[in-house]
Amino acid sequence: MDLRWTSFLLSAFFITAAEAAPGDRIELVRDLAGRVGPVIGSGLACPDIARPRIQSVIEKFAAVIRDAASNEAQRSDLAQLFDRSVADGRGMVMSGRMDCGQADRRLADLEQSLAPSAPGPAAAAVPAAPAFAAAPAPAVSFGNPVSAVRGISDNEIRFGITAAFTGPVRERGRQMKLGIETAFNQANDAGGVAGRKLRIIAADDGNEPARTLQAVRQLYEKDQIFGLVGSIGTATAAVAVAYALERRMLFFGAYTGGNVVRRDPPDRYVFNYRPSYAEEADAAVRYLVKIRRIPVRQIAVFAQQDDLGDAGFAGVAKVYRALGISDSALLRLNYPRNTIEVDEAINLLRLQKVPVRAIIMSASHRAAAKFIEKTRNLYPEMIFTSISGVGGSSLAEELKLLGPRYTTGILVTQVVPAVSGHSSAVLEYRNALARYFPGEAPDYASLEGFVAANILIDALKRTGAQLDTEKLVDALESTRNLDLGLGVSLSFARSDHQASHKIWGTALDEAGRFQPVDLE
Structure with missing residues (x-):
């Protein structure tokens, strides 16, 4: 210049x-x-x-x-x-x-x-x-008296979340935002971050990638957010991440285990709390093989036809290869994204000559519930497991409507401990949830939002008053052995932008309540 x-x-x-x-x-x-x-x-x-x-x-x-x-x-x-x-x-x-x-x-x-x-x-x-x-400075996005950074003023830091807040999977979005707000409220009552209050602003994309661009653009251009936190969905994340990276904006703690937010090496501005769907699927297969004694060739995958389903299938396929079995032998039962059209998957299952004894579901909660409903009578001894992307609480509610025989024994892998447990993180979460949102029941998605938000808050505090995205990224990458009371420590590094690799097991009982299960 x-x-x-x-x-x-x-x-x-x-x-x-x-x-x-x-x-x-x-x-x-x-x-x-x-x-x-x-x-x-x-x-x-x-x-x-x-x-x-x-x-x-x-x-x-x-x-x-x-x-x-x-x-x-x-x-x-x-x-x-x-x-x-x-x-x-x-x-x-x-x-x-x-x-x-x-x-x-x-x-x-x-x-x-x-x-x-x-x-x-x-x-x-x-x-x-x-x-x-x-000339005095006008009120434009970069000209407030304290900070030159979008989304930050002298008294506030604004974050955004894109998710479905209407439609069939709206409860996951509501719960994730609820957990983030709970953590933000707790931090704000303790003085905020360097005197600034934390705020989360939601934009509804209906879990449709075609609407995600409009949602994230609204948050960036109209609401002037600093970064995205807790956004939900795998296919939708592909849109939101591209938009965020183009603007060098933080994309933190998304509710997806998909590979789109897990590049190698990692994208500088993308950080995950949760393990990948592939890691969850791997844990589920090893549990079925080692604990339940199911031959690996008798495990199939019920998968949504998108990145969510692909990631779950890839995790199971990886175990096949590790055991010296060609993943071409792995049965994938597909259904169209954002539908409950499961009949074709069931027909394919019926055609199998080798009996299938366990199915890992990488699906939405409504499709998973419909699949269980239609196959329970056909295969009464079938073991159904699901990765956390299903939305465990929502799946439980769907199955409870069908009766006890449909809930009993359904296994769901989780990326947080059981919400009924007694770890210090869960106790803190339940107390904070009761304080700020009386009447709201503990939920796995809101607990995840609470944990992810607290990791972010820790990094924000370590960054200090002169906050910008680059400094925050550096603070996040220096996170080592953070103890939030989960029973595992959390860390990031320049080469690893995923804080946790821990998978917890839960299973529904006859009343539709999740009970802890030891996966190992």
Whole structure:
């Protein structure tokens, strides 16, 4: 970037602002946003560059936007363009294309170009600095008095969650948000994070990937969130993660064990609390083989036709290969995503010559319940297991409507301890849930939200008052042996963005209540 040219453009803006057509002013500021933003972004990526220096430039450029824009829509558009340019500057440092010495020099050059000129003919002809100094900062996304970071003000940090809050799987979204809110409320009552309150804002995508982009865009552009936490769904995550990564926005603690949030090496801005669906399926197979004495060739997979089903199937296939068996021998019983059309899967099961004695379900709760209902009479001794993505509480409610013979013995792997247990994490969760949401029953999804949110809160506190995404990511990657009372410690690393690899076992009793099961 030619900073002398930028200085000239800034001067030209103030000289011509009164006479220029509105469209010309807007185009000039758009050009400036693309020049100033990378300087700010590269500075923000360098911890040794003093934040007040950066904040000063931000406030001055906020004044430029205020003077150029004639309405809120224009201000928002210019602010978003500036934010994107800032993100580009951050990326230059994070990718190694620029070092912090260069970033410091660029910022110093920009500061010098904005400083008041000494008296003289040349200075008189270019009155840019006085105009800057006189202009107060407007209320745009990057111009609040304390933080230059989207979603952070002097008293609040805003996070978003995308999930189904309407439709057949809405309860998972409601419960996950409930757990996050419980943890946030508890932290807020204890003083928040560096004096800031935590807030979660929801956007409904109906568990449909086609609606996810609109939902996450609403959270980012309208609600001005800092990051996403606890978003639900595997196919929907593929959309949300792409959007978040493009903007270098945190995507934390999603309710999915799918591979889309588990790249190798991990995406810098994507962190998981929960184990993968493949790990859950692996644990279920080993339990069936070692504890229940089921031959591995007599285990099949009932799977949704999407990433959720693929991940569960892949976990079972991995065990097949580990045991020296070709995974081509593994039976997959498919059903269409977001339906309960299970008849084709049942017909395929009936055609098998080798008897199937156990089925691992990688499915939604309604489809899993319908599959159990239609096969229980055909195969009364069949062992049904499911990975946690089913939504254990929702599956239990569906099966209880059918009667005790449909609930008894249904195994569900979980990524948190039994909600009826007595670990310190579960006791803390139940007490907090009763305090902030009286009448709400403990639930596996809300417990997961509570745990994930507390991991995030720990990292936020360690990051400190000068919070931005890059610093938070560094704090998360330095998380080691965090003890939240789960019975296992939680850690991240630069090469591992998954905090837990622990799988718990639960099984429904005749009353439709989950009881702990030792998987090993």
